[in-house]
Amino acid sequence: xxxxxxxxxxxxxxxxxxxxxxxxxxxxxxxxxxxxxxxxxxxxxxxxxxxxxxxxxxxxxxxxxxxxxxxxxxxxxxxxxxxxxxxxxxxxxxxxxxxxxxxxxxxxxxxxxxxxxxxxxxxxxxxxxxxxxxxxxxxxxxxxxxxxxxxxxxxxxxxxxxxxxxxxxxxxxxxxxxxxxxxxxxxxxxxxxxxxxxxxxxxxxxxxxxxxxxxxxxxxxxxxxxxxxxxxxxxxxxxxxxxxxxxxxxxxxx
Ligand code: UDP
Numbered sequence: 001x002x003x004x005x006x007x008x009x010x011x012x013x014x015x016x017x018x019x020x021x022x023x024x025x026x027x028x029x030x031x032x033x034x035x036x037x038x039x040x041x042x043x044x045x046x047x048x049x050x051x052x053x054x055x056x057x058x059x060x061x062x063x064x065x066x067x068x069x070x071x072x073x074x075x076x077x078x079x080x081x082x083x084x085x086x087x088x089x090x091x092x093x094x095x096x097x098x099x100x101x102x103x104x105x106x107x108x109x110x111x112x113x114x115x116x117x118x119x120x121x122x123x124x125x126x127x128x129x130x131x132x133x134x135x136x137x138x139x140x141x142x143x144x145x146x147x148x149x150x151x152x153x154x155x156x157x158x159x160x161x162x163x164x165x166x167x168x169x170x171x172x173x174x175x176x177x178x179x180x181x182x183x184x185x186x187x188x189x190x191x192x193x194x195x196x197x198x199x200x201x202x203x204x205x206x207x208x209x210x211x212x213x214x215x216x217x218x219x220x221x222x223x224x225x226x227x228x229x230x231x232x233x234x235x236x237x238x239x240x241x242x243x244x245x246x247x248x249x250x251x252x253x254x
Contacts, residue, residue, distance in 0.1 A: 011037065012050075012200055024083045025074065028054075032200070034219040036128050043218060047077045049229045049239075050198035055079060056238050057162065057197045064161055066154060067192040069181060084181025084194050087143050090121040090129060091151055093159045094175040098203050099216075100131075101175075110210065116159055118152060123179075150191040151180050158193070166204065169235035171213065174203035199229050 004025065005017040011033045016025040028047035033040050051073060058070035071080040094117045097107040101117070120137060121129045137143050143151070155178055166173045179195035195201075199214040206213060213228040233239035 012047075013196070018080060018083065022083050023071065024081050025078050026081050026196075027078050028196075029077075032215065032218050032225075034215070036125055039219070041218060043225050043229065045226055046200070046229055049233050050196060050200055051077055051079055052238050053198045053229075053233055053236065054196040056236055057165075058193070060165060061158060061161065061193065064157070066158060066161075067183075067190060069183075069192055069194045081194075082183060082192070084183045084192060086123075086179060086181045086194060087147065087151070087191075088123040089132070089137060089142055089151075089180075090123055091155050091178045091180070092119045092121065092175060093117070093155050093178070094119070095159070095163060096172065096174040096203075096205075098174050116156065118155055147180075147182075147191055154178075154180070154191065154193065162197070167207065170207045171232070171235060172205045172207045172210075174205055176202035199232050204232055 006014060007017060007024065008015040012029055012031055014027040014029065016027065018024045028051040030042045030044055030046045031040070032043045032046065055070065055073045058068045062068055062070070069081040069084055071082060073079045094101060094113060097111040097113060098109045101107060101119075102109045120132050120134070122132045122136075122142070123129060132142075134148060137148060138145055158178065159173070159176075162176070163173045176197065178193060178197070178201075180191050181194040183190050183192050202214055203216060204213045205211065212222060213232050215225075217223065217225045217228050230239060
């Protein structure tokens with residue numbers, strides 16, 4: 001069987017040429033990195049879980065009218081996506097202080113922010129993904145003002161929706177990172193949600209205990225990393241206990 005052409009390999013995913021023009025296959029690896037590759041490891045089963053979690057969240061977002069690159073899941077580790085031109089900006093949305101905002105600004109981890117904050121980081125490993133402002137983004141042409149307006153509007157809707165969705169299963173959405181891409185249809189360009197949404201790029205805390213259920217368990221050597229990813233999938237009702245026929249919906253938490 002002819003091997004598919006690999007187009008790109010990132011830290012956690014590989015992109016292959018898709019079956020039709022304008023599509024790609026996104027493969028989820030078990031590899032985990034932190035600190036821009038300084039710490040490396042394997043989280044067994046992570047790729048399978050992130051493929052499912054991201055599928056589930058992108059499908060729910062599509063239901064409220066958020067345009068996403070997700071087309072369909074192909075198998076345990078792969079999904080078919082629409083090919084977009086990735087905007088080289090990571091959009092971080094924060095509801096509770098944690099991670100870099102706590103260290104940079106001295107705000108105690110766990111402090112609920114008076115309102116959601118949006119930050120931008122330049123996707124550039126050589127520069128360690130520096131934080132940038134709207135001025136930098138438009139001045140250097142990484143995205144235009146209209147693109148940014150769309151990205152902010154989508155990010156805020158996604159945040160509100162996901163905060164509610166996770167709260168329903170006893171999880172606080174502390175912060176998360178989104179990536180967007182440009183999709184051309186005829187002569188029209190649209191900004192759509194790309195990449196993935198998973199415990200790799202969200203901070204998810206148990207609402208009752210504040211136990212971390214995300215990649216911070218790996219970054220900070222807290223142990224039970226695989227279990228945390230499984231717990232998120234389980235609460236969302238997408239971890240089949242006895243195969244794919246056993247899929248349940250999300251379980252409400254009192
Ligand atoms: N994040 C990410 N990729 C990055 C940097 C951050 O997915 O390259 C996510 C991270 O998982 C967290 C949020 O963005 O949910 C905010 O991360 P932060 O700026 O606090 O950086 P960190 O502490 O992870 O270095």
